[in-house]
Amino acid sequence: MKEYRVIKTVCFVIGVIMLIVLVSVGIYSGLKLIAKNVTPTVDASNHGTMVVIEGAGLSDTKIVYDRDTKVLYYYVYKGGLFPLYNADGSLKLYEGE
Numbered sequence: 829m830k831e832y833r834v835i836k837t838v839c840f841v842i843g844v845i846m847l848i849v850l851v852s853v854g855i856y857s858g859l860k861l862i863a864k865n866v867t868p869t870v871d872a873s874n875h876g877t878m879v880v881i882e883g884a885g886l887s888d889t890k891i892v893y894d895r896d897t898k899v900l901y902y903y904v905y906k907g908g909l910f911p912l913y914n915a916d917g918s919l920k921l922y923e924g925e
Contacts, residue, residue, distance in 0.1 A: 878903065881922070893922035 878901065883890035888905040891912075900912040900920045912920040 878909075881924070893924075898922045 877895060878892035879895055880890050880892050880903075883903075890903045891900060892903045892909075893900050898921045900922055902910045902912055904910070914920050
């Protein structure tokens with residue numbers, strides 16, 4: 829019975845160490861990505877310059893708007909640029925500055 833308790837304790841300690849290592853690597857990788865994304869704009873080719881208003885940093889998706897038209901878009905990295913619509917079917921516009 830005592831051997832079982834020792835094995836259980838060793839497995840628990842190894843699990844905690846593995847979890848700490850995985851979380852540390854994830855945080856380090858995230859900080860490196862955040863440091864690379866210092867610019868507030870994203871160039872969505874053939875769509876003009878878009879301003880990121882939500883989802884900066886680690887996210888592969890962002891909410892952006894066109895500076896000229898104020899139309900909001902859902903931007904997916906390597907996936908596309910999709911306009912956002914109101915419930916009535918009209919284009920959703922950015923209401924900020």
